[in-house]
Amino acid sequence: MSATKTNIRWGVLGMIEASYGAGGTLVPATHGIRVHEDPAVTLAHTYDGRRAGKQPATQGAAINVAPSGRSGSLSAVQEVHGGGAAYSTTVLPSLHTLLRIAGMEAALVASTSYAYTPSSEATGFASGAFEVYRRSQMYALKGVYGDGFTLSGEAGRPSILTVPLMGQMPTLPTDVALPAITYPSVLPPKALAMAAAINAVSALRCRSYSLEMTRNLAPRVFDTSTGVHGGFTPGAEREFRLQMTIEAVALATLNPFSLRDLQTVIPVTFGVGATALNKFVVSAANAQIEDVVEGNEGPVATWDLTLALKTSTPSLNDEVSILFN
Amino acid sequence: MLTVTLKEKNKPDRTVEVPLEIEAAGGAAIDAYVAATPSARTTQLATARAGVAARAKAHDDALKAALVVSAPDAPTTSQE
Numbered sequence: 497m498s499a500t501k502t503n504i505r506w507g508v509l510g511m512i513e514a515s516y517g518a519g520g521t522l523v524p525a526t527h528g529i530r531v532h533e534d535p536a537v538t539l540a541h542t543y544d545g546r547r548a549g550k551q552p553a554t555q556g557a558a559i560n561v562a563p564s565g566r567s568g569s570l571s572a573v574q575e576v577h578g579g580g581a582a583y584s585t586t587v588l589p590s591l592h593t594l595l596r597i598a599g600m601e602a603a604l605v606a607s608t609s610y611a612y613t614p615s616s617e618a619t620g621f622a623s624g625a626f627e628v629y630r631r632s633q634m635y636a637l638k639g640v641y642g643d644g645f646t647l648s649g650e651a652g653r654p655s656i657l658t659v660p661l662m663g664q665m666p667t668l669p670t671d672v673a674l675p676a677i678t679y680p681s682v683l684p685p686k687a688l689a690m691a692a693a694i695n696a697v698s699a700l701r702c703r704s705y706s707l708e709m710t711r712n713l714a715p716r717v718f719d720t721s722t723g724v725h726g727g728f729t730p731g732a733e734r735e736f737r738l739q740m741t742i743e744a745v746a747l748a749t750l751n752p753f754s755l756r757d758l759q760t761v762i763p764v765t766f767g768v769g770a771t772a773l774n775k776f777v778v779s780a781a782n783a784q785i786e787d788v789v790e791g792n793e794g795p796v797a798t799w800d801l802t803l804a805l806k807t808s809t810p811s812l813n814d815e816v817s818i819l820f821n
Numbered sequence: 822m823l824t825v826t827l828k829e830k831n832k833p834d835r836t837v838e839v840p841l842e843i844e845a846a847g848g849a850a851i852d853a854y855v856a857a858t859p860s861a862r863t864t865q866l867a868t869a870r871a872g873v874a875a876r877a878k879a880h881d882d883a884l885k886a887a888l889v890v891s892a893p894d895a896p897t898t899s900q901e
Contacts, residue, residue, distance in 0.1 A: 514845035514873040519880060526847065585825070585855075586848035596823075605826045619822040622841060666884055722884035 506630040507677045508535050508572060510593045510640075513623045517639035517664060517727055520625040528677035529593060533573040535628050537635040539665065540567050542718055542725060565718050565725040568637045568665035570628060576647065576655040578774035578820045580682035582607040589776070589820040590680060591647075594659045597624040598642025599711050599730060600818070609821035614709075614734065614813040621730055626663065634672035637663035639727040643713040644734070647778070647818070648706040654684035655768050662713055664725045685769025685776075692742065692766035694783075694801070697750040701743035702766055703798060707778060707816065710735045736805035736815045738764060738780065744790070744797040752799055756785040764803060776820045780805040825855045837862075842869040 508529045509522040542565030547558040572594055579587035589610055596602060599621065600612040615621050624640040640663030649655030692702040712731025719726045747753070755762060764783045769775030780803070787802040805815040823839040843854045846869060854865050 511847075512841065512845050514842040514869065515877070518845070518873055518877050520845060584848070585851040601822045601824075603824045603826070606828060608828075615822070619838075620841060622822075622844070722881045723888040724884055 501632055503534060503631050505674050506531070506534055507674050508629070509627040509677065510624050512593060512596055513625050513638065516623045519638040522625060522627050524675040524677045528679050529572065529574060530590065530679040531572050531574050535570045535572055535630060537568045537570045537628050540569065541565055542715070564723070566665045567662060567725045568635055569660065569662045572659045572661055574657050575684040576657050576776070577680070577682045577684040578769070578776065580680065580774050583610050583773065583820070591657045593624060594642060594657060595645065596622040597640060598645040598659050599709065599734065609819060612818040614815055616813045626661070629672065629674045632671060632673060633669040635665065635669045636667055637665050639664040641713055641728050641730065642711070644709040644711040646706060646708045648704070649687045649768060650704040651687050651690070651702060654686055662728050664727050666724045682774060685771065685774050687768045689770055690766045690768065692740070694750060694764050695755060695760070695762035700745065700750070703741040703743065703793060705766060706739045708737050738783065738803045738805055740801045740803070741791065741798055742801065743793070744799050752785050752788040752801055756788055759784050772821065776818055778816065778818050780816045781814065782806045782808050825851065827855065840866055842866060842873055
């Protein structure tokens with residue numbers, strides 16, 4: 497009798513591709529992405545192989561042809577932490593690879609910081625190559641983009657990054673044992689002293705936050721050269737939204753109703769962590785409040801704020817900055 | 822894009838834009854690219870691009886070879 501096949505263990509290797517769909521050589525010692533939820537891969541096809549109509553002389557259907565254009569999608573969920581040591585091209589924040597392929601550019605100031613800002617089509621979008629190990633199988637994907645991301649956290653806890661990934665999958669899953677993947681040993685910082693400030697009003701108490709980017713990936717035309725899925729491309733529009741639940745304050749101090757009605761452009765910032773090289777700050781200089789919901793945390797009055805993050809000019813990509821330092 | 826800024830004593834900050842072909846090659850390749858002179862960078866990028874193109878061609882050739890070309894449907898016998 498064969499051994500029980502389980503879903504207990506999994507692992508993800510991911511790297512940035514040299515060009516879209518180029519793939520790459522993934523190394524367990526270098527490219528490990530520590531995902532803490534099962535990275536279940538869903539297979540899909542551009543054409544499922546079903547034949548048109550029915551057989552001419554019976555009520556039955558004709559046998560299918562083989563499906564075409566296989567793609568794979570999964571959700572990668574990981575804890576967010578910094579490099580824990582002087583930043584370099586090999587000491588990176590945990591979310592570096594996923595953020596890069598989800599549509600963010602990276603700026604390293606050697607030894608000091610990594611800053612992530614929205615990508616520009618002019619400089620090209622980074623895509624990724626992945627090997628996903630689960631159920632004693634390996635799923636190889638290339639031409640992978642993140643269809644946006646969600647960076648979220650609650651007061652007193654580590655933050656989480658969730659990225660829905662979509663890519664080409666030229667080969668079917670194969671039986672492969674989970675390799676010994678190297679992961680960073682840095683512990684994730686907690687959202688303790690968040691220094692949240694909205695419209696320059698500081699010392700706000702932030703219950704939770706969720707920064708969401710939607711990217712609207714679209715499939716490209718079928719690749720009639722190689723016979724595989726055509727891959728994906730980012731949509732023409734992206735949107736950044738920040739949801740924050742904060743403890744309400746006097747309207748004379750911060751009036752979200754007025755800011756919403758006037759659509760005042762306001763700065764927003766908050767941070768997670770306090771230890772140098774393992775903390776990050778989210779900043780948006782051009783936020784507008786879209787919605788204000790009055791909530792309660794027990795007897796405490798709260799506001800659930802939804803802020804849309806915008807660019808400062810018609811040509812800049814500066815809706816938000818995530819600075820690890 | 823990845824940009825790398827180096828801060829060196831008694832020198833102005835130096836910022837280098839790292840192309841994807843170099844970024845994909847990882848830390849050592851990025852460091853070498855950033856440290857190189859502009860003309861050496863051009864050479865490094867050309868070499869990286871040639872390598873990427875060669876790998877992409879080999880990969881595409883393998884996919885094309887694996888393409889299953891359907892044989893034309895055999896004529897069916899009329900049931901009438």
